[in-house]
Amino acid sequence: MARGNTRQRIQDVALELFAEQGYEKTSLREIAERLDVTKAALYYHFKTKEDIIIGIFQDLARPIDELVAWAGEQPRTLETKQEILRRYQKALRAATPLFRFMHENQATVRDLSIGLTFKERFLSLNQFIQEPESPMKNKVRAVSAIFALHAGTFFMENVEGDPEEKQEAVLEVALDLIEQAQGA
Amino acid sequence: MARGNTRQRIQDVALELFAEQGYEKTSLREIAERLDVTKAALYYHFKTKEDIIIGIFQDLARPIDELVAWAGEQPRTLETKQEILRRYQKALRAATPLFRFMHENQATVRDLSIGLTFKERFLSLNQFIQEPESPMKNKVRAVSAIFALHAGTFFMENVEGDPEEKQEAVLEVALDLIEQAQGA
DNA sequence: GTCTATATACCGATAGAC
DNA sequence: GTCTATCGGTATATAGAC
Numbered sequence: 170m171a172r173g174n175t176r177q178r179i180q181d182v183a184l185e186l187f188a189e190q191g192y193e194k195t196s197l198r199e200i201a202e203r204l205d206v207t208k209a210a211l212y213y214h215f216k217t218k219e220d221i222i223i224g225i226f227q228d229l230a231r232p233i234d235e236l237v238a239w240a241g242e243q244p245r246t247l248e249t250k251q252e253i254l255r256r257y258q259k260a261l262r263a264a265t266p267l268f269r270f271m272h273e274n275q276a277t278v279r280d281l282s283i284g285l286t287f288k289e290r291f292l293s294l295n296q297f298i299q300e301p302e303s304p305m306k307n308k309v310r311a312v313s314a315i316f317a318l319h320a321g322t323f324f325m326e327n328v329e330g331d332p333e334e335k336q337e338a339v340l341e342v343a344l345d346l347i348e349q350a351q352g353a
Numbered sequence: 354m355a356r357g358n359t360r361q362r363i364q365d366v367a368l369e370l371f372a373e374q375g376y377e378k379t380s381l382r383e384i385a386e387r388l389d390v391t392k393a394a395l396y397y398h399f400k401t402k403e404d405i406i407i408g409i410f411q412d413l414a415r416p417i418d419e420l421v422a423w424a425g426e427q428p429r430t431l432e433t434k435q436e437i438l439r440r441y442q443k444a445l446r447a448a449t450p451l452f453r454f455m456h457e458n459q460a461t462v463r464d465l466s467i468g469l470t471f472k473e474r475f476l477s478l479n480q481f482i483q484e485p486e487s488p489m490k491n492k493v494r495a496v497s498a499i500f501a502l503h504a505g506t507f508f509m510e511n512v513e514g515d516p517e518e519k520q521e522a523v524l525e526v527a528l529d530l531i532e533q534a535q536g537a
Numbered sequence: 538g539t540c541t542a543t544a545t546a547c548c549g550a551t552a553g554a555c
Numbered sequence: 556g557t558c559t560a561t562c563g564g565t566a567t568a569t570a571g572a573c
Contacts (some may be wrong), residue, residue: 172566175538191460194379212568275457276375292511295541305514305522309505312512313526316504317497327476328496330489338489342497359556380548394557402549533551 176214178204180228183221188270192222192277219281226283229264230290236260237290240297247351250298254314254343257294258336261322272323298347310350313342360398362388364412367405372454376406376461379432385507403465410467413448420444421474431535434482438498438527441478442520456507482531494534496503498527 186195201208215221243249280285298311305352370379382486385392399405427433505523
Protein backbone atom coordinates (compact mmCIF):
# COMPACT_ATOMS: atom_id res chain seq x y z
CA MET A 170 0.00 0.00 0.00
CA ALA A 171 2.87 2.39 -0.63
CA ARG A 172 1.95 5.19 -2.96
CA GLY A 173 1.82 8.70 -4.21
CA ASN A 174 -1.68 8.08 -5.41
CA THR A 175 -3.49 8.85 -2.17
CA ARG A 176 -4.72 12.15 -3.53
CA GLN A 177 -6.34 10.38 -6.45
CA ARG A 178 -7.85 7.74 -4.19
CA ILE A 179 -9.36 10.42 -2.01
CA GLN A 180 -10.95 12.04 -5.04
CA ASP A 181 -12.33 8.74 -6.29
CA VAL A 182 -13.92 7.79 -3.00
CA ALA A 183 -15.16 11.31 -2.35
CA LEU A 184 -16.88 11.61 -5.70
CA GLU A 185 -18.49 8.22 -5.26
CA LEU A 186 -19.90 9.21 -1.88
CA PHE A 187 -20.84 12.73 -2.93
CA ALA A 188 -22.78 11.39 -5.92
CA GLU A 189 -24.43 8.70 -3.83
CA GLN A 190 -25.36 10.57 -0.67
CA GLY A 191 -24.91 14.22 -1.49
CA TYR A 192 -22.14 16.63 -0.56
CA GLU A 193 -23.17 17.80 2.90
CA LYS A 194 -24.28 14.41 4.08
CA THR A 195 -20.88 12.98 3.28
CA SER A 196 -18.44 13.72 6.09
CA LEU A 197 -14.68 13.70 5.87
CA ARG A 198 -14.68 11.04 8.57
CA GLU A 199 -16.67 8.82 6.25
CA ILE A 200 -14.29 9.37 3.35
CA ALA A 201 -11.30 8.73 5.57
CA GLU A 202 -12.76 5.51 6.99
CA ARG A 203 -13.45 4.17 3.53
CA LEU A 204 -9.75 4.69 2.75
CA ASP A 205 -8.52 3.38 6.10
CA VAL A 206 -6.84 6.63 7.01
CA THR A 207 -7.76 9.41 9.41
CA LYS A 208 -9.38 12.73 8.71
CA ALA A 209 -6.10 14.47 9.40
CA ALA A 210 -4.51 12.62 6.51
CA LEU A 211 -7.09 14.11 4.18
CA TYR A 212 -6.06 17.55 5.30
CA TYR A 213 -2.52 16.88 4.23
CA HIS A 214 -3.75 16.49 0.64
CA PHE A 215 -6.56 19.04 0.57
CA LYS A 216 -6.83 22.28 2.45
CA THR A 217 -10.62 22.07 2.86
CA LYS A 218 -13.54 19.83 2.01
CA GLU A 219 -14.48 22.18 -0.78
CA ASP A 220 -10.99 21.80 -2.24
CA ILE A 221 -11.69 18.11 -2.76
CA ILE A 222 -14.69 18.69 -4.98
CA ILE A 223 -12.97 21.59 -6.73
CA GLY A 224 -10.07 19.32 -7.59
CA ILE A 225 -12.40 16.66 -8.91
CA PHE A 226 -14.27 19.19 -10.98
CA GLN A 227 -11.14 20.67 -12.50
CA ASP A 228 -9.89 17.24 -13.48
CA LEU A 229 -13.11 15.90 -14.92
CA ALA A 230 -14.62 19.00 -16.47
CA ARG A 231 -11.79 19.44 -18.97
CA PRO A 232 -13.66 17.55 -21.72
CA ILE A 233 -16.46 20.08 -21.39
CA ASP A 234 -13.99 22.94 -21.65
CA GLU A 235 -12.53 21.41 -24.77
CA LEU A 236 -16.00 20.96 -26.20
CA VAL A 237 -16.89 24.59 -25.52
CA ALA A 238 -13.61 25.73 -27.08
CA TRP A 239 -14.12 23.52 -30.11
CA ALA A 240 -17.71 24.63 -30.56
CA GLY A 241 -16.66 28.26 -30.56
CA GLU A 242 -14.47 27.74 -33.61
CA GLN A 243 -17.05 25.99 -35.77
CA PRO A 244 -19.50 27.51 -38.24
CA ARG A 245 -22.99 27.62 -36.82
CA THR A 246 -24.43 24.93 -39.06
CA LEU A 247 -26.85 22.13 -38.29
CA GLU A 248 -24.04 19.63 -38.66
CA THR A 249 -21.96 21.46 -36.06
CA LYS A 250 -24.83 21.56 -33.60
CA GLN A 251 -25.50 17.88 -34.02
CA GLU A 252 -21.84 17.14 -33.46
CA ILE A 253 -21.95 19.28 -30.29
CA LEU A 254 -24.81 17.17 -28.98
CA ARG A 255 -23.01 13.94 -29.85
CA ARG A 256 -19.88 15.09 -28.05
CA TYR A 257 -21.86 16.39 -25.11
CA GLN A 258 -23.56 13.08 -24.62
CA LYS A 259 -20.16 11.38 -24.76
CA ALA A 260 -18.80 13.80 -22.17
CA LEU A 261 -21.77 13.15 -19.91
CA ARG A 262 -21.20 9.43 -20.11
CA ALA A 263 -17.47 9.71 -19.54
CA ALA A 264 -17.95 11.61 -16.30
CA THR A 265 -21.34 10.38 -15.20
CA PRO A 266 -20.66 10.41 -11.43
CA LEU A 267 -19.48 14.02 -11.56
CA PHE A 268 -22.48 15.17 -13.55
CA ARG A 269 -24.87 13.14 -11.48
CA PHE A 270 -23.42 14.91 -8.48
CA MET A 271 -23.79 18.34 -10.10
CA HIS A 272 -27.29 17.44 -11.21
CA GLU A 273 -28.58 16.18 -7.89
CA ASN A 274 -26.86 18.76 -5.69
CA GLN A 275 -27.50 21.97 -7.58
CA ALA A 276 -28.44 23.87 -4.47
CA THR A 277 -25.10 22.92 -2.94
CA VAL A 278 -23.06 23.35 -6.08
CA ARG A 279 -24.49 26.78 -6.74
CA ASP A 280 -22.27 28.50 -4.19
CA LEU A 281 -19.34 26.17 -4.35
CA SER A 282 -17.21 28.47 -6.54
CA ILE A 283 -17.30 25.85 -9.26
CA GLY A 284 -21.01 26.49 -9.61
CA LEU A 285 -20.74 29.68 -11.58
CA THR A 286 -18.08 28.45 -13.94
CA PHE A 287 -20.11 25.35 -14.64
CA LYS A 288 -23.22 27.33 -15.41
CA GLU A 289 -21.18 29.58 -17.68
CA ARG A 290 -20.03 26.59 -19.67
CA PHE A 291 -23.51 25.23 -19.87
CA LEU A 292 -24.90 28.54 -21.12
CA SER A 293 -22.08 28.78 -23.66
CA LEU A 294 -23.01 25.42 -25.04
CA ASN A 295 -26.62 26.48 -25.21
CA GLN A 296 -25.68 29.60 -27.12
CA PHE A 297 -23.76 27.61 -29.71
CA ILE A 298 -26.80 25.54 -30.59
CA GLN A 299 -29.20 28.48 -30.60
CA GLU A 300 -30.16 30.55 -33.61
CA PRO A 301 -30.35 34.13 -32.27
CA GLU A 302 -33.25 35.28 -34.43
CA SER A 303 -35.33 32.13 -34.33
CA PRO A 304 -38.81 32.04 -32.80
CA MET A 305 -39.19 31.08 -29.16
CA LYS A 306 -40.44 27.62 -29.94
CA ASN A 307 -37.23 26.78 -31.74
CA LYS A 308 -35.16 28.13 -28.88
CA VAL A 309 -37.08 25.83 -26.56
CA ARG A 310 -36.45 22.92 -28.88
CA ALA A 311 -32.72 23.55 -28.73
CA VAL A 312 -32.68 23.74 -24.93
CA SER A 313 -34.82 20.61 -24.79
CA ALA A 314 -32.29 18.78 -26.91
CA ILE A 315 -29.67 19.29 -24.21
CA PHE A 316 -32.15 18.39 -21.50
CA ALA A 317 -33.08 15.23 -23.33
CA LEU A 318 -29.44 14.18 -23.10
CA HIS A 319 -29.46 14.89 -19.38
CA ALA A 320 -32.72 13.02 -18.93
CA GLY A 321 -31.27 10.13 -20.88
CA THR A 322 -28.16 9.98 -18.74
CA PHE A 323 -29.65 10.54 -15.31
CA PHE A 324 -33.27 9.49 -15.44
CA MET A 325 -33.71 6.85 -18.13
CA GLU A 326 -32.23 4.27 -15.79
CA ASN A 327 -35.73 4.16 -14.35
CA VAL A 328 -37.06 3.01 -17.72
CA GLU A 329 -36.55 -0.60 -18.67
CA GLY A 330 -34.54 -1.50 -21.75
CA ASP A 331 -31.02 -2.08 -22.99
CA PRO A 332 -28.76 0.81 -21.89
CA GLU A 333 -26.98 1.06 -25.24
CA GLU A 334 -30.26 1.14 -27.08
CA LYS A 335 -31.59 3.79 -24.74
CA GLN A 336 -28.56 6.02 -25.22
CA GLU A 337 -28.87 5.73 -28.96
CA ALA A 338 -32.56 6.57 -28.87
CA VAL A 339 -31.88 9.56 -26.62
CA LEU A 340 -29.30 10.90 -29.05
CA GLU A 341 -31.70 10.47 -31.95
CA VAL A 342 -34.38 12.44 -30.17
CA ALA A 343 -31.92 15.20 -29.35
CA LEU A 344 -30.71 15.34 -32.94
CA ASP A 345 -34.30 15.51 -34.19
CA LEU A 346 -35.02 18.37 -31.83
CA ILE A 347 -32.05 20.42 -32.96
CA GLU A 348 -32.99 19.77 -36.58
CA GLN A 349 -36.52 20.99 -35.97
CA ALA A 350 -35.09 23.97 -34.12
CA GLN A 351 -33.15 24.91 -37.23
CA GLY A 352 -36.09 24.61 -39.61
CA ALA A 353 -38.38 27.28 -40.99
CA MET B 354 -48.86 39.38 16.53
CA ALA B 355 -51.02 36.71 18.12
CA ARG B 356 -52.67 34.22 15.82
CA GLY B 357 -52.90 30.66 14.59
CA ASN B 358 -51.07 31.14 11.34
CA THR B 359 -47.58 30.69 12.71
CA ARG B 360 -47.40 27.18 11.36
CA GLN B 361 -48.12 28.49 7.87
CA ARG B 362 -45.56 31.26 8.22
CA ILE B 363 -42.92 28.75 9.26
CA GLN B 364 -43.67 26.67 6.18
CA ASP B 365 -43.52 29.69 3.89
CA VAL B 366 -40.18 30.90 5.18
CA ALA B 367 -38.74 27.41 5.36
CA LEU B 368 -39.63 26.58 1.77
CA GLU B 369 -38.21 29.87 0.61
CA LEU B 370 -34.92 29.19 2.35
CA PHE B 371 -34.81 25.50 1.42
CA ALA B 372 -35.32 26.34 -2.25
CA GLU B 373 -32.78 29.13 -2.11
CA GLN B 374 -29.97 27.57 -0.10
CA GLY B 375 -30.75 23.89 0.08
CA TYR B 376 -32.18 21.81 2.89
CA GLU B 377 -29.10 20.99 4.97
CA LYS B 378 -27.58 24.42 4.68
CA THR B 379 -30.72 25.98 6.09
CA SER B 380 -30.68 25.72 9.86
CA LEU B 381 -33.66 25.98 12.16
CA ARG B 382 -31.95 28.91 13.83
CA GLU B 383 -32.01 30.72 10.48
CA ILE B 384 -35.69 30.03 9.91
CA ALA B 385 -36.50 31.15 13.42
CA GLU B 386 -34.51 34.36 13.09
CA ARG B 387 -36.29 35.26 9.89
CA LEU B 388 -39.59 34.95 11.78
CA ASP B 389 -38.33 36.72 14.88
CA VAL B 390 -38.97 33.74 17.10
CA THR B 391 -36.67 31.17 18.67
CA LYS B 392 -35.85 27.67 17.56
CA ALA B 393 -37.89 26.28 20.44
CA ALA B 394 -41.00 27.92 19.04
CA LEU B 395 -40.52 25.96 15.84
CA TYR B 396 -40.54 22.77 17.83
CA TYR B 397 -43.94 23.58 19.18
CA HIS B 398 -45.33 23.45 15.66
CA PHE B 399 -43.20 20.70 14.18
CA LYS B 400 -41.69 17.68 15.84
CA THR B 401 -38.55 17.65 13.68
CA LYS B 402 -36.92 19.56 10.86
CA GLU B 403 -37.98 16.86 8.45
CA ASP B 404 -41.58 17.30 9.56
CA ILE B 405 -41.48 20.85 8.24
CA ILE B 406 -40.65 19.81 4.70
CA ILE B 407 -43.02 16.85 4.91
CA GLY B 408 -45.84 19.19 5.86
CA ILE B 409 -45.01 21.51 2.99
CA PHE B 410 -44.90 18.61 0.59
CA GLN B 411 -48.22 17.20 1.71
CA ASP B 412 -49.91 20.55 1.32
CA LEU B 413 -48.47 21.46 -2.06
CA ALA B 414 -48.23 18.09 -3.76
CA ARG B 415 -51.97 17.48 -3.66
CA PRO B 416 -52.49 18.84 -7.20
CA ILE B 417 -50.03 16.21 -8.42
CA ASP B 418 -51.92 13.49 -6.58
CA GLU B 419 -55.14 14.67 -8.14
CA LEU B 420 -53.50 14.70 -11.54
CA VAL B 421 -52.22 11.16 -11.09
CA ALA B 422 -55.64 10.00 -9.93
CA TRP B 423 -57.38 11.73 -12.82
CA ALA B 424 -54.91 10.37 -15.37
CA GLY B 425 -55.52 6.83 -14.15
CA GLU B 426 -59.17 7.04 -15.04
CA GLN B 427 -58.78 8.33 -18.57
CA PRO B 428 -58.48 6.34 -21.79
CA ARG B 429 -54.91 6.23 -23.02
CA THR B 430 -55.43 8.51 -25.99
CA LEU B 431 -53.25 11.24 -27.41
CA GLU B 432 -55.73 13.81 -26.20
CA THR B 433 -55.48 12.48 -22.65
CA LYS B 434 -51.71 12.57 -22.71
CA GLN B 435 -51.67 16.10 -23.97
CA GLU B 436 -54.08 17.12 -21.26
CA ILE B 437 -51.80 15.44 -18.70
CA LEU B 438 -48.91 17.55 -19.91
CA ARG B 439 -50.98 20.70 -19.81
CA ARG B 440 -52.08 20.02 -16.27
CA TYR B 441 -48.61 19.01 -15.21
CA GLN B 442 -47.16 22.28 -16.43
CA LYS B 443 -49.87 24.11 -14.54
CA ALA B 444 -49.08 22.14 -11.38
CA LEU B 445 -45.38 22.92 -11.77
CA ARG B 446 -46.13 26.60 -12.05
CA ALA B 447 -48.52 26.62 -9.13
CA ALA B 448 -45.90 25.16 -6.79
CA THR B 449 -42.69 26.32 -8.39
CA PRO B 450 -40.69 26.82 -5.16
CA LEU B 451 -41.50 23.30 -3.97
CA PHE B 452 -40.55 21.72 -7.25
CA ARG B 453 -37.45 23.83 -7.57
CA PHE B 454 -36.48 22.55 -4.14
CA MET B 455 -37.16 18.93 -5.12
CA HIS B 456 -35.28 19.46 -8.37
CA GLU B 457 -32.18 21.04 -6.94
CA ASN B 458 -31.93 18.89 -3.82
CA GLN B 459 -32.52 15.44 -5.22
CA ALA B 460 -29.68 13.92 -3.25
CA THR B 461 -31.26 15.23 -0.05
CA VAL B 462 -34.83 14.54 -0.99
CA ARG B 463 -34.04 10.98 -1.98
CA ASP B 464 -33.99 9.72 1.60
CA LEU B 465 -36.37 12.22 3.11
CA SER B 466 -39.36 9.83 3.22
CA ILE B 467 -41.17 12.11 0.79
CA GLY B 468 -38.57 11.18 -1.81
CA LEU B 469 -39.92 7.77 -2.62
CA THR B 470 -43.52 8.81 -2.78
CA PHE B 471 -42.61 11.66 -5.08
CA LYS B 472 -40.69 9.41 -7.40
CA GLU B 473 -43.61 7.00 -7.43
CA ARG B 474 -45.93 9.75 -8.55
CA PHE B 475 -43.51 10.89 -11.19
CA LEU B 476 -43.10 7.37 -12.56
CA SER B 477 -46.88 6.93 -12.56
CA LEU B 478 -47.26 10.02 -14.64
CA ASN B 479 -44.60 8.76 -17.00
CA GLN B 480 -46.41 5.46 -17.37
CA PHE B 481 -49.65 7.17 -18.29
CA ILE B 482 -48.06 8.93 -21.23
CA GLN B 483 -46.09 5.91 -22.41
CA GLU B 484 -47.24 3.38 -24.98
CA PRO B 485 -46.04 0.02 -23.59
CA GLU B 486 -45.21 -1.58 -26.92
CA SER B 487 -43.74 1.43 -28.67
CA PRO B 488 -40.13 1.56 -29.87
CA MET B 489 -37.50 2.99 -27.53
CA LYS B 490 -37.25 6.24 -29.43
CA ASN B 491 -40.90 6.97 -28.76
CA LYS B 492 -40.49 6.16 -25.10
CA VAL B 493 -37.65 8.65 -24.97
CA ARG B 494 -39.82 11.25 -26.69
CA ALA B 495 -42.47 10.85 -24.02
CA VAL B 496 -39.98 11.19 -21.18
CA SER B 497 -38.44 14.19 -22.91
CA ALA B 498 -41.84 15.83 -23.08
CA ILE B 499 -41.99 15.84 -19.28
CA PHE B 500 -38.40 16.98 -19.03
CA ALA B 501 -39.08 19.79 -21.44
CA LEU B 502 -41.70 21.07 -19.02
CA HIS B 503 -39.18 20.86 -16.19
CA ALA B 504 -36.55 22.61 -18.27
CA GLY B 505 -39.08 25.27 -19.11
CA THR B 506 -39.99 25.87 -15.51
CA PHE B 507 -36.56 25.69 -13.89
CA PHE B 508 -34.01 26.56 -16.54
CA MET B 509 -35.62 28.78 -19.15
CA GLU B 510 -35.31 31.74 -16.81
CA ASN B 511 -31.74 31.85 -18.08
CA VAL B 512 -33.03 32.46 -21.60
CA GLU B 513 -34.22 35.92 -22.46
CA GLY B 514 -37.79 36.49 -23.55
CA ASP B 515 -41.29 37.09 -22.24
CA PRO B 516 -42.13 34.52 -19.52
CA GLU B 517 -45.64 33.88 -20.80
CA GLU B 518 -44.40 33.38 -24.32
CA LYS B 519 -41.72 31.00 -23.08
CA GLN B 520 -44.19 28.89 -21.14
CA GLU B 521 -46.44 28.64 -24.14
CA ALA B 522 -43.57 27.62 -26.39
CA VAL B 523 -42.44 25.02 -23.86
CA LEU B 524 -45.89 23.49 -23.77
CA GLU B 525 -46.05 23.39 -27.56
CA VAL B 526 -42.74 21.55 -27.74
CA ALA B 527 -43.90 19.06 -25.12
CA LEU B 528 -47.18 18.49 -26.97
CA ASP B 529 -45.29 17.95 -30.22
CA LEU B 530 -43.05 15.40 -28.55
CA ILE B 531 -45.93 13.39 -27.16
CA GLU B 532 -47.63 13.48 -30.53
CA GLN B 533 -44.51 12.16 -32.24
CA ALA B 534 -44.21 9.54 -29.52
CA GLN B 535 -47.68 8.30 -30.40
CA GLY B 536 -47.04 8.12 -34.13
CA ALA B 537 -46.17 5.13 -36.32
C1' DG C 538 2.48 11.22 5.02
C1' DT C 539 -0.05 9.61 8.55
C1' DC C 540 -1.13 9.52 13.30
C1' DT C 541 -3.47 11.09 18.15
C1' DA C 542 -5.64 14.55 20.33
C1' DT C 543 -8.11 18.52 20.50
C1' DA C 544 -10.07 23.26 19.41
C1' DT C 545 -14.06 25.48 17.97
C1' DA C 546 -18.43 25.90 16.19
C1' DC C 547 -22.89 24.69 14.95
C1' DC C 548 -26.49 21.49 14.59
C1' DG C 549 -31.07 19.31 15.95
C1' DA C 550 -33.61 18.59 19.83
C1' DT C 551 -35.48 18.88 24.81
C1' DA C 552 -36.77 20.64 29.64
C1' DG C 553 -39.19 23.60 32.03
C1' DA C 554 -40.57 28.54 33.26
C1' DC C 555 -43.89 31.94 31.96
C1' DG D 556 -47.26 29.58 22.19
C1' DT D 557 -43.03 31.39 23.04
C1' DC D 558 -39.17 31.91 25.91
C1' DT D 559 -34.21 30.79 28.23
C1' DA D 560 -30.94 27.50 28.86
C1' DT D 561 -28.73 23.54 27.78
C1' DC D 562 -27.75 18.66 26.23
C1' DG D 563 -25.49 15.45 23.28
C1' DG D 564 -23.69 14.83 19.01
C1' DT D 565 -21.10 15.72 14.94
C1' DA D 566 -18.83 18.70 11.80
C1' DT D 567 -14.63 21.01 9.82
C1' DA D 568 -10.24 22.04 10.83
C1' DT D 569 -5.57 22.29 13.30
C1' DA D 570 -1.25 21.25 16.35
C1' DG D 571 2.27 18.54 17.00
C1' DA D 572 4.42 13.72 17.59
C1' DC D 573 6.28 10.05 14.80
